Amino acid sequence: MFLAQVNPVAFNLFGLEVKWYGVIIVTGIVLAVWLASREAKRVGLKEDDIVDFMFWGLPIAIIGARLYYVIFEWQYYLENPLQIFAIRNGGLAIYGGLIAGGLVVYFFTQSRYISFWKFLDIAAPSVIIAQAIGRWGNFMNQEAFGGETTLAFLQSLHLPNYIIENMYIDGAYRQPTFLYESLWNVLGFILILWLRQKKDFLREGEVFFSYVLWYSFGRFFIEGMRTDSLYLVGDIRVSQFLSFVLFVGSLIFIVYRRKKVNPPIYNRKGAR
DSSP states (O other), X not given: OOOOOOOSEEEEETTEEEEHHHHHHHHHHHHHHHHHHHHHHHTTOOHHHHHHHHHHHHHHHHHHHHHHHHHHTHHHHHHOGGGGGOGGGOOOOHHHHHHHHHHHHHHHHHHHTOOHHHHHHHHHHHHHHHHHHHHHHHHHHTOSOBXXXXXXXXXXXXXXXXXXXXXXXXXXXXXXXXXXXXXXXXXXXXXXXXXXXXXXXXBTTHHHHHHHHXXXXXXXXXXXXXXSOOEEETTEEHHHHHHHHHHHHHHHHHHHIIIIIOOOBTTSOOOO
16 A cells, blocks of 8 residues: 655745755755855855855856756757756756856856865865755655666665655656665765865865765766666766766876875865
8 A cells, every 4th residue: 555655846835836856956055055164164265255156156057957958858858948947847967067067166266266176175075965965856756766676675775665655656666766876975975074084185176076986986876777867879878978987087187186286285274
């Protein structure tokens, strides 16, 4: 006997449905800004720098996340152009948001004479915990799920009933890949904070690269389990390809910077 599945609508505001997806995404963003502001102050930057960045970075990151998704689902949106703007129903690609946000970080830090790498280091833990929270928006929308599985398997994971029942989609139980990625990101958040506190261990920029390594490694395998992936060509999934490139590229870049550049240690306060 099935329990009632989760209602994706949180509440109605003046006749407009406000979905849990949006509420959860906003919650993740607010937490990210608060954490980044605290860390900025700790390492010698201004809390206002984070708020000012978000004024430009957040809307551009959302546009980038949507454009990324639309580009790889172009045939559908060509036939349904008005759906391009229906972001309340989901369809925000994390990698698109990160790419767009990264570009804004570069130009923002250049205009403020702030270290680009230090700013990324401040942002990285906040981003990964916001991603962990945001995946629950996918859960509420019944998206970002995996292939078919059994009730017995889901019960063996000791999941709450409301998760199990909401994983009954299109006549079958599904792998809760949203949950796998959320938990992976929470673990990554804890690991990054631990590494960040180790004295004279990480160089400037390596908090960020630790995030990229951790997230891309997990995303590569979790993406392979999903049934709603965007595809580059043939059976090559866009997110798996990009995860591989980012993981290898980050390793190479860390080794190169340590040998050739010797960047300053992250935890030390210094020039903006």
